[in-house]
């Protein structure tokens with residue numbers, strides 16, 4: 001894909017193993033029940049479903065719905081970037097450390113119609129200090145279908161306080177904190193209900 005050097009790891013950057021508590025080969029479940037990308041409680045979200053792969057990688061599916069259109073009958077590009085962002089974020093979540101997207105680069109290769117299912121594969125290509133380098137590819141309607149979207153990203157590790165400081169209504173106790181749902185079925189990854197909950201689940 002066309003990518004800047006900001007999303008390419010320096011030569012020899014190591015790819016760490018997933019945290020021992022991270023699930024392998026089972027559905028990850030949502031990381032947060034109201035997440036726009038993966039949350040089951042989000043009415044118009046992407047409802048991305050993902051499974052971890054060997055090494056530090058994830059495979060995920062996203063089916064484009066009516067509510068995801070930009071041009072008539074076609075997925076909005078921002079929605080597709082969100083799906084890639086979400087699937088990339090699931091990779092670093094396997095490290096059991098909080099990360100946020102610092103930079104996301106996207107190549108739109110094919111138009112993606114409503115009703116299409118994207119098969120997204122993401123992997124970490126290196127970690128240096130707080131910076132995790134990641135890449136992703138989405139194929140249309142089959143795991144070996146044509147490539148529709150490619151992405152590369154730099155995620156930056158942040159302290160749990162990042163979410164406590166900047167998130168509105170996520171510290172628990174108000175309407176934003178749900179049961180978390182995540183990981184309560186299918187051996188999921190262990191979702192969070194609040195920033196405080198995130199603090200209990202990540203590994204410093």
Ligand SMILES: CCCCCCCC/C=C\CCCCCCCC(=O)SCCNC(=O)CCNC(=O)[C@H](O)C(C)(C)COP(=O)(O)OP(=O)(O)OC[C@H]1O[C@@H](n2cnc3c(N)ncnc32)[C@H](O)[C@@H]1OP(=O)(O)O
Nearest residue numbers: 006031085086089090093100101102103156163170194195
């Ligand atoms: C209720 C709580 C629930 C929480 C649940 C969380 C669980 C997560 C689990 C699972 C995730 C699943 C999926 C999620 C998917 C979606 C992820 C998103 O969409 S995240 C939202 C969008 N992103 C932001 O809102 C970031 C906003 N930006 C920032 O906060 C800062 O700019 C930040 C943290 C990215 C960097 O700020 P600094 O002050 O901490 O650090 P500095 O020193 O600036 O950067 C550190 C290094 O990174 C590089 N860097 C930073 N930004 C860069 C950029 N845009 N491009 C290139 N390099 C960059 C810098 O050059 C520096 O590199 P050098 O150490 O000097 O080598």
